[in-house]
Amino acid sequence: MAGVIPAEARPDVGAFLSRLLRLDKAAVIRLVPGVGSTALWGRVPFGVLVVRGLPAVSSRDVTVRAQDLLDALRGDATLPASRDHEWRWLLPPSTGRRIEEIPAAEVHRVAAAAAETARTALDQGVGGRAVGSRRVRDALLDHVPIVVETADGRVEVPQRLVQAVIRMNFVGGPDGPPVSVRRAGPWVALAGAYGTGWHRPIGESLNLQVSPYRPNG
Structure with a gap:
């Protein structure tokens, strides 16, 4: 080749x-x-x-x-x-349009908060009931910690997107450039200084009763 x-x-x-x-x-x-x-x-x-x-x-x-x-x-x-x-997955139709910017420090904070929530849930349970690690993981990944209100409606950024850009080191340090929320049709993205994560929702998110971060709120 x-x-x-x-x-x-x-x-x-x-x-x-x-x-x-x-x-x-x-x-x-x-x-x-x-x-x-x-x-x-x-x-x-x-x-x-x-x-x-x-x-x-x-x-x-x-x-x-x-x-x-x-x-x-x-x-x-x-x-x-x-x-x-x-390769078995569709790609977003375009690079989309930027609808909001989130400080890099806030993206790191949201990721760290998820880790703390997971530790608490595994140690103390949820609603007084013990839960397994896989159930906690899935619930946290589906949770929506960032919500952007636009003229066209709400754009929800799930924790799985946050974890992807943090674990791939696309954001850099907390003092780095802001992270962009992007939209392309049904796709939602977080675009950091060193790469972008894209997600296409396929169902309803689970609710962990955590107040979401609203950039304009």
């Missing part, structure tokens, strides 16, 4: 792949060419697509295994064999 990752992009690509593989050892990466650039798409296990751009390395839309691509970076950085059949 034609395509070599340029030397200047390899550290960033390697960091992206390493973080993704820590979350999913079997992850695949889809490379989507654009004008003078290529978007690297992946998917974290809790249902969020993550993407980061880099200089053009592929002339066609192709999927490869993340581990194979990471291994290639340690060699000649040539793109590995395609695994197109392993």
Whole structure:
């Protein structure tokens, strides 16, 4: 396959792949060419697509295994064999439009609050009843900690999006640039300085009775 990752992009690509593989050892990466650039798409296990751009390395839309691509970076950085059949998810129709900006420190705070809520729920139960770790995890990921009110209605940002951009280190530190809330059709995104997480809601969120953060409230 034609395509070599340029030397200047390899550290960033390697960091992206390493973080993704820590979350999913079997992850695949889809490379989507654009004008003078290529978007690297992946998917974290809790249902969020993550993407980061880099200089053009592929002339066609192709999927490869993340581990194979990471291994290639340690060699000649040539793109590995395609695994197109392993990509099973739709992509957002566009980069969407920015509807709000959230301070990076607030995104970190929301992520930390979820971790504290999980510890409390596992230690003390919910409503006086013990709950399992998987149930707590699923409830927290579905919880909506950020709500943006627009002229077109509410835009809800679930905790799973917050966790995706934090765990992939797309936000950087608490003192970094603000994180944008974006919308493209039914898709909602958090766009940080180093990458973007996208989520398409498929059902009702679970309610943990936690007051959401409202940027304009």
